[in-house]
Amino acid sequence: KDVLLEVRNLKKYFNAGGGTVKAVSDVTFNIKQGETLGVVGESGCGKSTMGRTILRLYDATEGQVLFEGKDVHKASPRELKKLRRDMQMIFQDPYASLNPRMTIGDIIGEALDLHKLASGVKRKERIQELLGLVGLKPDHINRFPHEFSGGQRQRIGIARALAVGPKFIVCDEPISALDVSIQAQVVNLLSDLQDKMGLTYLFIAHDLSMVKHMSDRVAVMYLGKIAELAVSEHLYSSPLHPYTQALLSAIPIPDPEVERRRQRIVLKGDVPSPMNPPSGCHFRTRCLFAMESCAKIEPVWQEVKPDHFVACHLYNEKMMGADVRKV
Numbered sequence: 001k002d003v004l005l006e007v008r009n010l011k012k013y014f015n016a017g018g019g020t021v022k023a024v025s026d027v028t029f030n031i032k033q034g035e036t037l038g039v040v041g042e043s044g045c046g047k048s049t050m051g052r053t054i055l056r057l058y059d060a061t062e063g064q065v066l067f068e069g070k071d072v073h074k075a076s077p078r079e080l081k082k083l084r085r086d087m088q089m090i091f092q093d094p095y096a097s098l099n100p101r102m103t104i105g106d107i108i109g110e111a112l113d114l115h116k117l118a119s120g121v122k123r124k125e126r127i128q129e130l131l132g133l134v135g136l137k138p139d140h141i142n143r144f145p146h147e148f149s150g151g152q153r154q155r156i157g158i159a160r161a162l163a164v165g166p167k168f169i170v171c172d173e174p175i176s177a178l179d180v181s182i183q184a185q186v187v188n189l190l191s192d193l194q195d196k197m198g199l200t201y202l203f204i205a206h207d208l209s210m211v212k213h214m215s216d217r218v219a220v221m222y223l224g225k226i227a228e229l230a231v232s233e234h235l236y237s238s239p240l241h242p243y244t245q246a247l248l249s250a251i252p253i254p255d256p257e258v259e260r261r262r263q264r265i266v267l268k269g270d271v272p273s274p275m276n277p278p279s280g281c282h283f284r285t286r287c288l289f290a291m292e293s294c295a296k297i298e299p300v301w302q303e304v305k306p307d308h309f310v311a312c313h314l315y316n317e318k319m320m321g322a323d324v325r326k327v
């Protein structure tokens with residue numbers, strides 16, 4: 001598949017409380033045309049900030065984001081306006097992200113107006129078409145957000161993102177705030193829309209079980225860095241990074257026989273502050289395999305198998321095959 005988006009050595013630092021928060025600390029990966037790249041990690045690991053920096057809702061501190069080869073952070077105002085049509089976002093909280101004083105027709109229409117995509121009767125028809133597309137009644141166009149359930153509001157947020165005809169959408173935990181019974185419906189809608197419209201997704205979630213079935217590839221983030229990225233089946237069946245291994249061991253397995261025999265990996269301590277991340281490997285204070293070199297040398301981000309990237313000294317080239325410890 002062709003690469004749609006390239007992220008190269010992207011960093012996003014914030015100044016806060018007299019220090020620097022390294023929210024996104026040098027990440028490099030690409031997203032392929034038509035795929036869903038899942039991004040998981042505990043809250044505060046930088047995944048939302050990364051999503052927003054990719055879309056240039058935040059300026060990058062360093063590094064590049066190339067969308068169809070164009071540098072998003074160097075785009076002129078005119079180029080950026082075009083990019084805003086190509087790249088959209090769906091937000092986590094369908095309550096906070098919709099203006100309660102606007103009708104849903106105006107919420108969706110606002111995006112059309114901003115890009116001068118339709119007016120008059122055409123505008124109304126387009127809004128109704130979008131409502132139908134996300135499974136809402138087209139004649140609810142004059143209703144207000146509070147008249148809808150959480151799942152329906154997330155559908156409105158999706159319609160708003162689709163209004164401008166994007167190619168790429170950052171879905172920032174779009175189902176985390178919804179009832180479990182509604183989550184699958186929204187996931188199914190997103191995947192139907194992807195098929196229908198050839199969309200590419202960066203799908204952010206806080207745990208691996210949530211992205212398992214919908215992602216082509218999955219990236220695991222820890223403290224501002226990507227620890228591992230692989231094709232989903234490889235990541236779930238043969239995780240390489242000790243952090244991924246720990247996260248996977250925490251997902252319950254429905255088969256009680258398998259569950260009973262399984263070793264749960266319990267990480268020590270808490271996630272350190274992104275203001276003062278550990279030297280060397282960010283994960284070393286919690287890693288069961290930490291070696292001396294882990295405190296001194298930052299592990300390189302390397303492709304150890306086709307489309308399987310990991311940042312961990314256990315997989316250093318010279319150690320590969322010789323001293324690779326298995327869990």
Ligand code: SF4
Binds near residue numbers: 284
């Ligand atoms: Fe653990 Fe060292 Fe690998 Fe970091 S580099 S994950 S501390 S073994």
Ligand code: MG
Binds near residue numbers: 173
């Ligand atoms: Mg978040």
